Structure formats: C-alpha cells, structure tokens
Amino acid sequence: MATKLDGHDRDEGLTKLKASGWTHDADRDAVSKSFSFKNFVDAFGFMTRAAIHAEKMNHHPEWSNVYKTVDVTLTTHDVDGLSELDLELAKKFDELA
Numbered sequence: 001m002a003t004k005l006d007g008h009d010r011d012e013g014l015t016k017l018k019a020s021g022w023t024h025d026a027d028r029d030a031v032s033k034s035f036s037f038k039n040f041v042d043a044f045g046f047m048t049r050a051a052i053h054a055e056k057m058n059h060h061p062e063w064s065n066v067y068k069t070v071d072v073t074l075t076t077h078d079v080d081g082l083s084e085l086d087l088e089l090a091k092k093f094d095e096l097a
C-alpha cells in the first residue's frame with residue numbers, strides 16, 4: 001500500500017517534477033503534464049509503452065489523447081494525494097516520451 005508523501009521527500013520530488021514541466025494541483029494533490037508528439041502514431045506509441053509500465057507497477061494514470069497530444073494527471077487514489085508511486089511513474093513517462 002502506498003503512503004502519502006510528506007516532508008523532504010515530497011518537496012524534493014515536486015521540485016524535480018516542476019523542473020521537467022509538471023504542474024501541481026494543490027486542491028487535488030495531483031501532478032499534470034501535457035506531452036506533445038510528432039503525430040498520432042507517436043502519441044499512441046507512448047501511451048502503449050506507458051500503459052504497460054503502469055500496469056506492471058499497478059499504478060495507473062488519468063489521461064486523455066487528442067491527435068498528437070497526451071494529457072496526463074498522476075495522483076494516488078488510495079491515499080488521496082501524491083505518493084512515491086506518482087514520482088516514479090512521472091519519471092518513467094518523461095523517459096518514455
């Protein structure tokens with residue numbers, strides 16, 4: 001079971017995510033990023049690779065796709081906010097994009 005991030009780990013994690021283009025919604029305690037690709041095939045390829053990774057982690061994104069854009073929001077529903085799993089998944093999505 002995930003635990004809600006707090007203290008130094010949370011500050012450090014959020015700082016790193018913001019530096020790579022993620023924004024933090026304080027009301028939901030969620031992070032979001034809009035990924036842009038060359039075309040639909042690249043966007044959907046990213047979603048396919050990301051989905052396989054998310055399923056392996058048993059941690060799933062809220063996301064939507066329009067043509068070559070994929071909008072992603074990450075939060076941990078089980079703890080009503082950010083956990084280490086969100087930081088890990090965000091980092092992986094950045095690597096895959």
Ligand SMILES: C[C@H](O)[C@H](O)[C@H]1CNC2=NC(N)=NC(=O)C2=N1
Nearest residue numbers: 058059060061075076077078079
């Ligand atoms: C039962 C199952 O392990 C849980 O519902 C998992 C599945 N994927 C999840 N994904 C996300 N983003 N948050 C969760 O709390 C969560 N919980």
